Amino acid sequence: MSDGQPCWLCGRPLGHRVEWHHPVPRSQGGRETVPLHAICHRTLHASLDNKALAAFGDDRAALVRDGAIARFLRWIANKPPDFHAPTHRAGPDRRV
Ligand SMILES: [Zn+2]
Numbered sequence: 846m847s848d849g850q851p852c853w854l855c856g857r858p859l860g861h862r863v864e865w866h867h868p869v870p871r872s873q874g875g876r877e878t879v880p881l882h883a884i885c886h887r888t889l890h891a892s893l894d895n896k897a898l899a900a901f902g903d904d905r906a907a908l909v910r911d912g913a914i915a916r917f918l919r920w921i922a923n924k925p926p927d928f929h930a931p932t933h934r935a936g937p938d939r940r941v
């Protein structure tokens with residue numbers, strides 16, 4: 846569970862569905878995971894490939910200044926936590 850943490854990317858409260866992301870990819874030895882909204886997680890991987898994600902690592906401050914991510918964050922800022930969440934029941938946490 847997320848223990849009331851906000852989403853690592855957008856900072857909004859988390860909804861029912863929480864996905865876990867490795868800021869430092871496992872292939873780079875990353876072991877930490879952070880909770881994200883499903884939509885934030887999808888956007889992160891859709892906007893940045895693994896090489897770019899590895900370059901940012903856990904430097905969230907730099908990540909949120911990235912053009913595509915910054916645009917997404919402005920757009921999502923006022924959406925409800927479960928906005929765009931899939932309608933099927935959440936399965937085991939995805940760790941990507
Ligand atoms: Zn989020």
Ligand SMILES: [Zn+2]
Binds near residue numbers: 867
């Ligand atoms: Zn991920």
